[in-house]
Amino acid sequence: MLTDEAGGKSPRTSLHGLWSSKMAFVLAVTGSAVGLGNIWKFPYIAGQNGGGAFVLVYLLCVFLIGMPVMMSEILLGRRGRRNPVGTMELLGEEEGGSRNWRWLGGIAVVGGVLILSYYSVIAGWTLGYVYKSALGEFNGATAESVNAIFGGFIGDWRMVALVHTLFMGITVAVVARGVERGLEQAVRFMVPALLVLMLALLGYSINSGHFAEGVAFLFAPNFDQLGWDGVLAALGQAFFTLSVGMGAVMAYGAYLPQETSIPGTAAIVVVADTAIALLAGLIIFPIVFANGLNPAEGPGLVFQTLPHAFGQMTGGALFACIFFVLLSLAAWTSAISMMEPSVAWVVERFGRTRAQAATMIGSIIWIVGFGTVLSFNVLSDFKFYKGTIFDNVDHLTSNIMLPVGGFFIVVFAGWVMCRNSSSEELGGAGTIYSIWHFLARFVVPVAILFVFLKAVGLIPELS
Numbered sequence: 001m002l003t004d005e006a007g008g009k010s011p012r013t014s015l016h017g018l019w020s021s022k023m024a025f026v027l028a029v030t031g032s033a034v035g036l037g038n039i040w041k042f043p044y045i046a047g048q049n050g051g052g053a054f055v056l057v058y059l060l061c062v063f064l065i066g067m068p069v070m071m072s073e074i075l076l077g078r079r080g081r082r083n084p085v086g087t088m089e090l091l092g093e094e095e096g097g098s099r100n101w102r103w104l105g106g107i108a109v110v111g112g113v114l115i116l117s118y119y120s121v122i123a124g125w126t127l128g129y130v131y132k133s134a135l136g137e138f139n140g141a142t143a144e145s146v147n148a149i150f151g152g153f154i155g156d157w158r159m160v161a162l163v164h165t166l167f168m169g170i171t172v173a174v175v176a177r178g179v180e181r182g183l184e185q186a187v188r189f190m191v192p193a194l195l196v197l198m199l200a201l202l203g204y205s206i207n208s209g210h211f212a213e214g215v216a217f218l219f220a221p222n223f224d225q226l227g228w229d230g231v232l233a234a235l236g237q238a239f240f241t242l243s244v245g246m247g248a249v250m251a252y253g254a255y256l257p258q259e260t261s262i263p264g265t266a267a268i269v270v271v272a273d274t275a276i277a278l279l280a281g282l283i284i285f286p287i288v289f290a291n292g293l294n295p296a297e298g299p300g301l302v303f304q305t306l307p308h309a310f311g312q313m314t315g316g317a318l319f320a321c322i323f324f325v326l327l328s329l330a331a332w333t334s335a336i337s338m339m340e341p342s343v344a345w346v347v348e349r350f351g352r353t354r355a356q357a358a359t360m361i362g363s364i365i366w367i368v369g370f371g372t373v374l375s376f377n378v379l380s381d382f383k384f385y386k387g388t389i390f391d392n393v394d395h396l397t398s399n400i401m402l403p404v405g406g407f408f409i410v411v412f413a414g415w416v417m418c419r420n421s422s423s424e425e426l427g428g429a430g431t432i433y434s435i436w437h438f439l440a441r442f443v444v445p446v447a448i449l450f451v452f453l454k455a456v457g458l459i460p461e462l463s
Ligand code: PHE
Pocket: 032, 033, 034, 035, 036, 037, 038, 115, 239, 240, 241, 242, 243, 244, 246, 248, 334, 335, 337, 338
């Protein structure tokens, strides 16, 4: 069992070291937030849910729900300075007199494993696309040839298994090395480089795509297109893209120096993450409309639109190669944060080294990942509830586990934790604190509950 040297009072010390600077923490959380969720998932889910109305609800969810949850997670993490299970157990006892809050930390461990199991497969696709771009497979591509290449690639389960294995390997390698040496270095250059390249791609979409049509699709809301299922998808996407609801940010918060401002950090991360997602949408939809592609194409959308654009550009192969390298890097820095809660838990709870813990957790994730590897080929006809194994794991994690986790995180931070503790972590009881407290106590829990009940049809429509 862990002992609490500080006698139950904050500030405690982290067992894994601290971020070397405020900037390192901002970069790490940004690295966690910015990933496939922004560039792969946001466009395809927005496309499947009809665009504008979905995007509007998504933005509301990001700022009114996701951001207060992020602040809550960081503050709990820093207050407890343990892995999410240990932190919730410690704070639960200290603030609420119950050790059962540790089960909330359990969501972090299980959620991280499940999310990474499919995330690693899609990240593997991007690795595969680095290779394909380098070979010049997309030169002069037409919509049909890009489609055929994508279908051929994901249809070959051995190839997908290979890239999934490769991606898990490099993720485990970084996590095994630890916070100071691994995580911090990995995020330093990726975000700015990605941003520069995306701005260049935006230039392409403005010049060669149907830009006005893309903008209208993304920003002109048509609420007839959006059912409560779509609202739930927007809520789930807000959690997913910000990496909140499962303790990844809580685990990183445990390494945050005491003097860093939590609201300031959360604001930077949320704005950067949202900007990158919208940018991805502004790049992809003009290409979709210019080429007569289907916006509701699904998980293949990015892989079927961007190579087409690259194929038409001079020097496109190089450009494509750099882009997919950066996207793999972005996925990698997110994947690292998904593993951190469970790895820190195994280290602290069972006294293992980081290398042992990372290898063990990584192996479990690798095996579970085969459910997704096979969802696009051998088992593509094996469907239940929401669809393939991939569809179900995605729905269970993004649309259920993350919002449920977020619900209990804000209930703990807003209702169970005493005001003195939370205001101490959030820099005193000023206006920002009051806004956070109000959102965390009322708006976030009520909104999550409402959307859940609506999505399962327990609240009737007013007509
Ligand atoms: N936010 C990451 C992305 O957008 C995914 C993620 C989810 C990371 C949950 C950590 C925890 O790609």
